[in-house]
Amino acid sequence: MGLFRLLSPALLLAVFVGTAHAFPQDHVAAARIALKKDDRKAVREALALAEIAFAESEGVAPNDVLAAYWYYRGLQLLDRDRTKPAMEFFRQALVVDNEYPWDLELSQAGDTRKLFEALRNEVRGRDVQSPKVPEKMGFAQAYVDGTQVRAGDWVAVGNRLAQIQCPEGDVHGVWTTFEEDLDWLAMCPYEVDTSVDIYAVTGPADEFGGLGASFGDVPSGDPIPNPPPSPEPGESAPVHKRTSHDFDIAELVTPRNIVIAVGGGIMTTGVIMHFSVVRPSFAMVEWGRRNPHELSRYQADILTERYVKRRRMMWTVFGAGAGIATAGMLAIKPTSLQPVILPGGMGLQGSF
Numbered sequence: 113m114g115l116f117r118l119l120s121p122a123l124l125l126a127v128f129v130g131t132a133h134a135f136p137q138d139h140v141a142a143a144r145i146a147l148k149k150d151d152r153k154a155v156r157e158a159l160a161l162a163e164i165a166f167a168e169s170e171g172v173a174p175n176d177v178l179a180a181y182w183y184y185r186g187l188q189l190l191d192r193d194r195t196k197p198a199m200e201f202f203r204q205a206l207v208v209d210n211e212y213p214w215d216l217e218l219s220q221a222g223d224t225r226k227l228f229e230a231l232r233n234e235v236r237g238r239d240v241q242s243p244k245v246p247e248k249m250g251f252a253q254a255y256v257d258g259t260q261v262r263a264g265d266w267v268a269v270g271n272r273l274a275q276i277q278c279p280e281g282d283v284h285g286v287w288t289t290f291e292e293d294l295d296w297l298a299m300c301p302y303e304v305d306t307s308v309d310i311y312a313v314t315g316p317a318d319e320f321g322g323l324g325a326s327f328g329d330v331p332s333g334d335p336i337p338n339p340p341p342s343p344e345p346g347e348s349a350p351v352h353k354r355t356s357h358d359f360d361i362a363e364l365v366t367p368r369n370i371v372i373a374v375g376g377g378i379m380t381t382g383v384i385m386h387f388s389v390v391r392p393s394f395a396m397v398e399w400g401r402r403n404p405h406e407l408s409r410y411q412a413d414i415l416t417e418r419y420v421k422r423r424r425m426m427w428t429v430f431g432a433g434a435g436i437a438t439a440g441m442l443a444i445k446p447t448s449l450q451p452v453i454l455p456g457g458m459g460l461q462g463s464f
Contacts, residue, residue: 135410136165137177143184147191147218155188166273167285171414173273175258179209187218195224202228206235207268208257240266241290243274246297248306251279251389254296279304280392281418308384368444375437382430390426393419 139162146154162181166173186201205212210232214225245254247263254260255275256267267290275285278300288294297304397419400412 135171136162136169136173136181137410139165140177140180140184144180144215144218147184147187150191152188152191155184159185159188163287167287169275169283169285170411171283172255172275172277173258173285175209176212178258178273179205179212181205182208183212183215187215190219190221190224198224199227199231203231203235203238204270206231207238207270210235235268239269241269243267243272243290244293246306249297250304250306250308252297252300252304253277276300278302279388281396281415308388368440371440371444372437375433375435375440378433378436379430380433382426382433385422385426385429390419390422393422 139158143155143158143162146152146158159181166178166181182201182205186198186205189195189198189201214228219225243254243256243261243265245261245263245265249262253276254262255277256272258273258275261267269289271287271289273285274288274290274294274296275283276296276299277283280302282301284299284301286294286299297306393415397415400415
């Protein structure tokens with residue numbers, strides 16, 4: 113019996129910690145059930161577990177679930193006749209989801225509901241602050257209250273849920289007011305390569321950089337040929353006949369070739385996304401299939417949905433590049449030189 117008394121606190125702590133790592137949706141749903149039963153203790157415990165689970169969740173927090181969390185916290189205080197602090201939690205809910213509805217099954221308080229509706233317009237003008245998301249995030253993505261943010265974006269003042277989806281698909285979060293700078297990339301358990309950016313898709317600046325001004329330039333060290341003699345007074349200058357070895361490199365920089373180069377650059381970005389984003393996401397789905405007992409159904413759906421979205425994005429980028437390149441080759445007529453793929457390799461065709 114004495115041993116059982118010693119083990120009981122440890123067992124309860126283990127159960128609490130294990131429950132805290134569950135998905136926040138479960139705790140928020142439990143809080144709603146407890147509110148309907150008017151079980152104040154159960155409401156308090158469920159919301160406390162939800163707060164922990166949001167920061168430690170393996171997925172980006174859905175806006176409606178996070179808004180429900182703040183809304184239930186407001187109802188919890190409203191049930192204790194603490195109207196003023198309850199209104200602040202209602203504001204938090206409407207900041208996350210401005211369309212969040214009043215739940216008539218949980219509260220029939222008409223005056224409070226009218227005040228809740230009045231808060232919808234108020235929160236739209238709430239003070240904002242910068243989450244200071246780095247300009248270079250690589251393949252990582254930043255979220256505040258379930259909404260993706262980038263460098264230069266603003267978020268409402270208050271206690272916000274900041275989450276980062278790292279390049280391998282794992283999500284890490286923390287509650288913050290952004291009063292102190294948040295090191296976004298440090299939340300990932302591994303180094304993030306910021307030299308690549310999925311949103312910066314550009315073509316090559318100068319695909320002929322480093323070449324001479326003309327293929328007919330005289331190599332260094334060779335004697336300079338004698339210039340043609342000047343015409344005598346009264347004689348017309350000799351007409352220079354253009355040969356196949358005499359053209360300027362600038363002729364390659366045509367609208368057609370530029371469009372083809374940009375399309376090829378976008379296609380290359382799609383290939384990079386396949387190996388750096390899609391394949392790691394698919395590996396996580398395969399791991400879930402091999403270990404079905406390690407994941408809940410919801411977790412498995414999240415992994416599958418993430419893989420499908422990333423694959424669709426990759427094919428969209430690659431298809432856009434292929435379409436641009438094809439349009440450049442078929443819709444724009446060549447003005448001088450044009451690249452062409454031959455059985456023996458690549459070459460140029462056109463008028464010289």
